[in-house]
Amino acid sequence: MIKNLDLHAQGNWLPISLGLLLFLYALFMPKKEIGWRDFYITFGIIGYFAWISDSVLGKMLDLVDFGNPKITGIGEFISYTLIPSSLSVIYLNYLKKTNKWILVFIFTIIxxxxxxxxxxxxxxxxxGWSFFISIPLYIIVYSFFLPLQRKLIKCKS
Structure with a gap:
């Protein structure tokens, strides 16, 4: 069981540290623009899409590996579960119409x-993966997908 956690992967400390810090911040930050319902839905949906991305980009197309390519260890789990979901919740918590593009820029950089x-x-x-793919993808997620998700969550019908 310990072997399957891939604890000895080079650099494993970074996704674990970042994931836990972001998750704890997302949990305990003062909720301004989202509530617990929004938190729950966003966390689940973004986590789901992140795992779909891992399956397609990491496994099927083999464009990227996290840790040991043959094992889905704890670092990869956190990289696809806690980091994107926490960033999304934090982003939506501070998102207003007046600061959207500033936040898109800041969260794309982060x-x-x-x-x-x-x-x-x-x-x-x-x-085969590059920043020339990642950066436009981040911009699309933060400028279009996450605001659309918030609208869908807030929709009463």
């Missing part, structure tokens, strides 16, 4: 720095 850090410590190894 997401890019997290990806860069995981590459730098050796935890994330790429096979």
């Amino acid at each position: 997401s890019t720095l997290i990806e860069w850090g995981m590459r730098k410590v050796g935890y994330m190894r790429i096979h």
Whole structure:
């Protein structure tokens, strides 16, 4: 069981540390623009899409590996479960019509720095993936997908 956690993967400490810090912040931050219902739905939906992305990009297309490519360890689990979901909840908590593009810029930078850090410590190894794919994807998620999700969550019908 310990072997399957992939605890000895190079750079494993970074996604574990970042994931836990972001998750704890998302849990305990003062809720301004979202409530617990929004938190719950966003966390689940973003986590689901992150795992679909891992399945397609990491497993089927083999564009990226986290830790040991043959094991889905704790670092990869946190990378796809806690980090994107926590960032999304935090983003939506501060999102207003007046600060949308500032937050898109800030969270795109944060997401890019997290990806860069995981590459730098050796935890994330790429096979055809690049920042030229990641950055536009982050911009689309933060500028379009997450605001749309919030509208859908708030919709009464």
